[in-house]
Amino acid sequence: MEEEPKDIIVLGAIKNGIKKFDKIQKITNIKPEELNLILEKLEKRELIKVEEKKGWLGKKIELNVTEKGSREVDERIHEMQSKWNQMSQIYQTEDKEKLKQYMDENKSFLPMMMFFGVMDIMMFSMMFSMIGMAMTDYVPAESIPEGIGEGMDGGDTDVGMDDGGFDIDIGF
Numbered sequence: 001m002e003e004e005p006k007d008i009i010v011l012g013a014i015k016n017g018i019k020k021f022d023k024i025q026k027i028t029n030i031k032p033e034e035l036n037l038i039l040e041k042l043e044k045r046e047l048i049k050v051e052e053k054k055g056w057l058g059k060k061i062e063l064n065v066t067e068k069g070s071r072e073v074d075e076r077i078h079e080m081q082s083k084w085n086q087m088s089q090i091y092q093t094e095d096k097e098k099l100k101q102y103m104d105e106n107k108s109f110l111p112m113m114m115f116f117g118v119m120d121i122m123m124f125s126m127m128f129s130m131i132g133m134a135m136t137d138y139v140p141a142e143s144i145p146e147g148i149g150e151g152m153d154g155g156d157t158d159v160g161m162d163d164g165g166f167d168i169d170i171g172f
Contacts, residue, residue, distance in 0.1 A: 005112045006030055008076050010038050012116055014048055015065040015073045024063070028115075029142040039063065047072055080118045083109050088120075091127050100131045103138060111143040 006028070013024050025035050042048045047069030051062045065073070083106050090099045103110070113119045128135050135144055 004038075005108050006034070007038055007042060008073065008112055009115045010035065011042055011047055011065060011069055012073050012077075012112075014063050015070055019062045019064065021061065021063070042069065076112070077116055077118065080109055080113050080116060084113055084119050087127070088123065091123065091130065094130070096131050099127060100133070103127070103131070107138055110139045114139060114143055 009028050010024060010030070013027055018024050018027060021032075021035065021039075024030075025032055028035070030038065039048065039050075043050055046066055049064050049066055051064060052059050053062055054060075087099070087102055087106070090102055114121075114124075125135060128138070
């Protein structure tokens with residue numbers, strides 16, 4: 001089954017215990033209207049269930065992943081790990097063209113790989129450096145963790161060792 005990357009990201013967020021609309025919206029950076037459509041689609045496909053609970057301030061809506069939804073997330077994570085391993089192997093061969101081609105073919109998986117923590121972010125940014133591209137050419141800026149990939153666009157990188165030396169405090 002072919003889902004949109006955002007569908008899987010939302011499903012994964014719910015599986016990881018984020019059960020309220022506003023929190024899902026905040027962590028996924030998806031606009032409320034689009035998130036609502038995604039949630040309706042996931043519910044229709046029986047990947048999530050919507051539960052109304054009574055609270056002190058009236059009813060509240062809680063989203064939960066179904067067994068089917070949980071299996072879907074696990075399968076997708078396994079698929080992403082396989083793709084990441086393949087991309088890493090290509091990177092290690094230093095074949096720029098093959099790496100760029102593979103990344104182009106799997107562009108839709110990159111935001112999901114970041115969201116689920118499947119990839120090694122440092123290696124990922126080195127891949128972009130190797131093929132001479134910016135990370136934002138492949139991944140929307142809002143999906144990139146803060147401070148990652150800034151050096152790819154000529155921005156300032158802060159790796160903590162500007163002069164190549166070490167800062168050691170020996171207590172004197």
